[in-house]
Amino acid sequence: MITWKAKKHHIFIETPASFDFKVNLDYLQRNANECMYEIENNRITRVMKINHMRTLVRISEADRENIVVEFLADTEPILLEDKKAIVHDVCEWFDLERNLLPFYEMGWQDSLLKQAIERFYGLRVMGLNDLFEALCWGILGQQVSLPFAYTLKRQFVEKFGDSLDYNGKKYWIFPSFDKISRLTVEDLADIKMTKRKREYIIDVAKLMANGDLSKEKLLHLDDLKQAEEELVRIRGIGPWTANYVLMRCLRYQNAFPIDDVGLINAIKFVMGMDRKPTKEEIRALASQWENWESYATFYLWRMLY
Structure with missing residues (x-):
């Protein structure tokens, strides 16, 4: 408390x-x-x-x-x-x-995590509390660099979001799913994302506006697998985006975007590998992270980003 x-x-x-x-x-x-x-x-x-x-x-x-x-x-x-x-x-x-002491106790004994914990002790998995924002950020980040994803988000927010003015500056409010649900793909044409991504974002907005998708409904499911299954049913939401949302919005400690390029590159960097680790190697490395996969991933991401 x-x-x-x-x-x-x-x-x-x-x-x-x-x-x-x-x-x-x-x-x-x-x-x-x-x-x-x-x-x-x-x-x-x-x-x-x-x-x-x-x-x-x-x-x-x-x-x-x-x-x-x-x-x-x-x-x-x-x-x-x-x-x-x-x-x-x-x-x-x-x-x-979140009580992170069990994570740190585990991580100090883990050769892959120890360096990240030493550098970033006290770091938390920073949340994206709003489900629509989390899903949009996941979609915007698909198959593009992180800097370009930030550019897309700024374009999207500044075109369709509201703002509060204070001391000559604008402080932005993420666009509401109600507003986006009423738009067409052509309305988003100025945002430099693919047509498919524009479709995905509008589809998500419509699901939320209709009440078919909500953070509350997902949180009432029994476990991570059920929540992941619900998310991947949505057009444009694959396992990576689903686990990203499960990690940063729904706060599942065991969410694990195992195919994430950033995670793969971080493991390669920390271990000094001259090739990318295979999925089987990542699973073996992560075998000690049970129920802390999201924090392990976040700390390893931080080694690069």
Whole structure:
């Protein structure tokens, strides 16, 4: 249970010992083309959608044991339930309620993970709390470089998203599935993605707008395999995208995008291999990661990205 307290225009959230704000901040700054938040002077500014409202927040480290959420632009929620929702979303974004000590105990003994843990101790699997955003990001990232995926996301968000203005800057809100569900493939033609990807994103938006797909429905399934099966039934969602969403949105610790190019390259890099590891070799290496596959993958990704 996360402990928090509200003071005027601020919420202080207690963080676990196995959390390092700076390490997570460094991860969030890995690409300068990120459009969903701004990082300046070790502070993150972003819009958060909670319940019936949108609020502009600035998140920073108060001390080694707390992060502080400051409300900007007169968007501080008044109701206690809204403040609780903010705390929940911040904790979800930083995965603060996860006890990472068992992962570290396992990882220190793992020759593949040890180096990543030494470099990035305190890193959390940063969440994509909104299912539509997570699915879109997964689709946009298919078979393209990470920098180009960020370019596509910025184009998509700035064309179809809303924003809040503060101190002469725009802070973007990811496009809603309701809005995208009403568009045609031609409406997305200015976004430099393939026609298929445009179709996939509109299809996902329509499923969510119709109520056939939701984060709540997926979370009510019994296990990861059932959730993965539901996701891969969707046109354009293969095992890689499904596991990416299971990892970063639905928070399955055992989600494992085993075919991910970044994971393959990270293993090759850490092990000093002159070839790519086979799937069988990856399975053997991952045999010790049971129920921590998502964190192992994320830490290995961080060795490269």
